[in-house]
Amino acid sequence: MRGGRRERAVFGVVLAIVLGVGAGAPAGAQRALLTAIARPMGAAEAGASDASDAVEESGGSSAEEEASERDPFASSLAGGRLMRGFARHRVLHFTFDDGPRPDTTPRLLAHLDEHGVKATFFVVARGFDGRHRMDRRRAAILRDIAARGHTIGAHTFDHSRLTALEDDAVRAQLTRSEAAFEAVLGGRPVLFRAPYGARDARVDALVAERGYTQVLWNTTAGDVRARSAEEVLEAWRASLDRRERHPRGPGGVVLLHDTKPWVVNAFPAMMKELRTRNCALLEQEGEELWDVLDDLSVFHQARGADVSARARTVELDAEWVARRQARLRREARAYCASSVPAG
Numbered sequence: 001m002r003g004g005r006r007e008r009a010v011f012g013v014v015l016a017i018v019l020g021v022g023a024g025a026p027a028g029a030q031r032a033l034l035t036a037i038a039r040p041m042g043a044a045e046a047g048a049s050d051a052s053d054a055v056e057e058s059g060g061s062s063a064e065e066e067a068s069e070r071d072p073f074a075s076s077l078a079g080g081r082l083m084r085g086f087a088r089h090r091v092l093h094f095t096f097d098d099g100p101r102p103d104t105t106p107r108l109l110a111h112l113d114e115h116g117v118k119a120t121f122f123v124v125a126r127g128f129d130g131r132h133r134m135d136r137r138r139a140a141i142l143r144d145i146a147a148r149g150h151t152i153g154a155h156t157f158d159h160s161r162l163t164a165l166e167d168d169a170v171r172a173q174l175t176r177s178e179a180a181f182e183a184v185l186g187g188r189p190v191l192f193r194a195p196y197g198a199r200d201a202r203v204d205a206l207v208a209e210r211g212y213t214q215v216l217w218n219t220t221a222g223d224v225r226a227r228s229a230e231e232v233l234e235a236w237r238a239s240l241d242r243r244e245r246h247p248r249g250p251g252g253v254v255l256l257h258d259t260k261p262w263v264v265n266a267f268p269a270m271m272k273e274l275r276t277r278n279c280a281l282l283e284q285e286g287e288e289l290w291d292v293l294d295d296l297s298v299f300h301q302a303r304g305a306d307v308s309a310r311a312r313t314v315e316l317d318a319e320w321v322a323r324r325q326a327r328l329r330r331e332a333r334a335y336c337a338s339s340v341p342a343g
Helices: 004-019 027-038 065-068 106-116 135-148 168-186 201-211 228-245 261-280 319-338
Strands: 092-099 120-123 151-154 250-255
Touching: 106 135, 106 261, 135 151, 135 168, 151 168, 168 201, 228 261, 261 319
Parallel strands: 092 120, 092 250, 120 151
Antiparallel strands: none
């Protein structure tokens, strides 16, 4: 393990101990911390010399093995700048807010598995905080999200608008949320998204007190206004077109809601749209294909003293991009050829 990556691993453990997820934590939390130390970490600084190791090839290990080794809290991403996902490359990461919801989230998880996509779920803790049958069902879904290798982030306790709350009430939202995660998963997230994206310098400081990295977004599919899968797909296409023209590059963090049935219904078509675009890009010399990332590590940058600092536009390591693009092109040639209508 390189020195910089070892330091980030140690930082994650120190942070966890400070936050009460250390020696006195449940066994599950301690195992998660040990796993975080042992496994390779993703790149924390865009353009850093070890960015080529941001996402390692599986080396032939099974999907189940990868999921069991993944830290569901992405502990190495604590203490980062506000990230939105701006990158000079066609890289995307899917995030889902407000769940879990029993009649939608399990179906979405099946779609994600089918398409080999890992996502980050920003969870409202009140949904699984209790002994009611529905709370227990939501808690089981939350454990399933983690077991399938996805990342879990915090989205407050009850989806309150934090900018409308006093300091103590904001802290209470974070404390109650953390307690709920501890009870179900034996640890708590380090990634945080404020409901409605409502934040200011005061809220940023309160969130930073707990070591959180705030995750914003720059790409959506209009799922809050939409009421059908067709509307979501149309908005998704328009959003990708805008990303292609954006002066900071096409990369993005995608905001969706796993509580919306039309999102779940649209997701396979959204992935098909990316594949269709990749088939067209495959025929163009020197064009990168769209790459769906497993986590947010390539967007992470250390925060420093400014609690409201935003992450800079990401420039990824050329060798890392080349390796991933070579694999994507092999896969694209296979599925593009199979999708050509017989003449």
